[in-house]
Amino acid sequence: MKVAIIDYGLSNSNSVLNMIKWIGVDGIITSNVGEIQKATHLILPGVGAFDSGMENLEKSNLIDILNEEVLVNKKPIMGICLGMQLLLNGSEEGAKKGLGWIEGSSRKFILKNKDLKIPHMGWNYINFQKEDAALNSLEGSKFYFVHSYFVEVKKENILTTTKYGEDFVSGIRKENIYGFQFHPEKSHKYGMQLFENFLGIKS
Secondary structure, eight states: OOOEEEEOOOSSSHHHHHHHTTTTTTEEEOOOOOHHHHOSSSEOOOOSSSHHHHHHHHHOOOOOHHHHHIIISSSOEEEEEEEHHHHHSSTTTTOOOOSSSSEEEEEEEOOOOTTSOEEEEEEOOOEEHHHGGGGGGGOOOEEEESSEEEEOOOOOEEEEEEEEEEEEEEEETTEEEEEEEBGGGGGGHHHOOOOOOOOHHHO
């Protein structure tokens, strides 16, 4: 088993790599086509703006190889935070098209409770919307969030929701494609369990 953490210049990849190594799995931060092809699992982390994320993927010539490995070879991939939002068609935050692997878009929080700050930052529970191997042993778990945008997707693609004033989607899945709005690499034992679950999923 080998994990390729996609390097496109907008992520805290080292934190993800440290967590992967901590659970005893071989991982690499890379934008190299050959390394991505050799990997059994892919992780697309990300922090920052949507358009910058897509521009960096384009400039790094990563979109074609990711389309091939994810859509054709059905390699399991996990998008984290901005990486999750890039899986969709687009975002209110920018004008560029996303990867379009899961139908949906991201929108800025507009909360009725004005006492709640944006960005949403801190620990919150995830609420399961369906059973999934990626969620094994995570019932009642809390994860660390930092974000100002949330995603809207079809009901069948919703894995988890989280309440911050109101419910929003915090986890999505379509076939081999997973996305999580929270940061498992910053979520201690719960994040470690999520990574272990994801890496147990076969293509």
